[in-house]
Amino acid sequence: MEPVTLIADDITLRPAKDADFPALAAAMADRDIFRWTLVPANFGEIKWDDYLQTVRKQWRNDGVYRWFVVDTQSDELLGMVGFLVQRHETLEIVYWTTAAARGRGVTERACRVAIGWAFDAADARRVSWDAIIGNHFSRLLALKLGFTMTGKSRSALDQRGERVDLWTGELLPGELRDxxxxxxxxxxxxxxxxxxxQPVLSTSLPELTLRPMAERDLDGxxxxxxxAEAIRWTTIPQPYFREHAEGFLDIVRRGWVEGVNAVWVLADGDDAYCGTIDLRLGENLRVAEVGYATAAWARGKGYMTAALKALTAYGFDVLGCERITWKAYVGNDASRRVAEKAGFTVEGVLRAEQSHRGEPRDCWLASRLRTDHLEEQK
Incomplete structure (x- = not known):
């Protein structure tokens, strides 16, 4: 197939040309483009003539279609969008945006034009998408375009010598969202x-902060x-060894990268570990669930109440939650007192809702609403 040019009002999708190298080299040096793409570390050293020949050959023979997205009037480079031909009449979409063009809807418009071309002119029956896990902006755009998220592909891509996991999605004809x-x-x-x-959160207690978990917390x-109380009221493994803590730290870090679980350590004035608190995010965007555990040496100081207030405020103000729930086994009076002091309303008992070391247990359920939070701010 010969290269084609696509025009959408103020942006043009065109093949690369001789004068593009300085702008492209500058884009490839951008921290975010380097972080989320396969651009080689030595991109600025490539021979531009060889690059152009390769790109043109790919258009004609290899099923790799790449457009530079430029301003229609000035020809300023704004980004790139393209396709890789996969099996079964599938085209895989790829895109990036220059720093100067971000936040202007440029890539969304370019993708819409390119996807229309894929279905109408390239006879695609399916457009696939993937992104390195943690690239939330790419995922956000894919969702806005109408892609259905299909899951994860583990160790699916080699990024400069390191295997990385991918989010995956797909779009069928007629599914492009308006x-x-x-x-x-x-x-x-x-x-x-x-x-x-992950940010450090302040609390109402000057000596207490919520910070990301680190290796220095493992012994604590x-x-x-x-x-004994931690064993009684939680599902932590028993016996509990350092490898369990190391695995927990890995889960915590992946939870932030994937945007599904935000965990903070309670740290006192000496930055010592005093407990953990987390906000668990699910498919229901309105609702999150909080969990917490205070180290024995930090109890009775009001730390967890202050931490819970700070975390729920972050959930409402930053993460857009409408309802945050709390659960604890019936009888865990200390956890319930913390929740009630932090403004949670106990709603009732969930019978046999969870299993604790093989035995069904009833749970208390409480919640705090965004409206509660806003009313308190008045």
Missing amino acids: SPPPGYPVMRARALAFMEE IVEACQD
């Missing part, structure tokens, strides 16, 4: 949050998990 999906503002808010490093976690 408007954002339900819950899109919350999706966008969470993409903005989880694309950044192991020690805390020997406590």
Whole structure:
């Protein structure tokens, strides 16, 4: 197939040309493009003539279609969109945006034009999408376009010598969306949050902060998990060894990258480990669930109440939650007191709702609503 040019009002999708190299080299040096694509570390050293020949050959013979997205009037480089031909009449879409063009809807419009071409002119029966797990902005755009998320592909791609996991999705003819999906503002808010490093949260107690978990916390976690009350009211493994804490740290870090579980450590004025608190996010964008555990040496200081207030505020103000729930086994009075002091309303008992070391247990259920939070701020 010969290269084609596509025009959509103020943007043009065109093949690469001789004068593009400086702008492309500058784009490839961008931190975010380098982080989420396969651009080689030595891109600035490539021979441009060889690159152009390769791109043109791919268009004609190899089923790799790449357009530079440029401003129709100025020809300024704004990004790239393209397709890789896969099996079974599938085209895999790829895209990136220059730093100067982000936030302007450029890539969305370019993708819409390109996808229309794929179905109408390239006879595609399916457009696939993938992104390195953690690239929430790419995933957000795919959802806005109408892609159905199909799961994860483990160790699916080699990125400069390191195997990485991918999110995957697909789009069939007729599924390109005209408007954002339900819950899109919350999706966008969470993409903005989880694309950044996990923040440190302040609390109402000057000596207490919530910070990301780190290797230096592992000994404290192991020690805390020997406590009889922790064993009684949680499902931590028993006996609990350092490898359990190391596995927990890995789960915590992956949870933030994937945007499904946000875990903080309670740290005192000496930055010592005092407990953990987390917000679990599911498919229901309105609702999240909180969980927490205080180390024995940090109890009775009001730490967890302050931490729970700070975390729920973050859930409402930053992550867009409408309802945050709390559960604990019936009889865990200390956990219930914390929840009630933090403004949660106990709603009742869930019979045999969870299993504790093989035995069914009833759970208390409580919640705090965004409206409760807003009313308290007045």
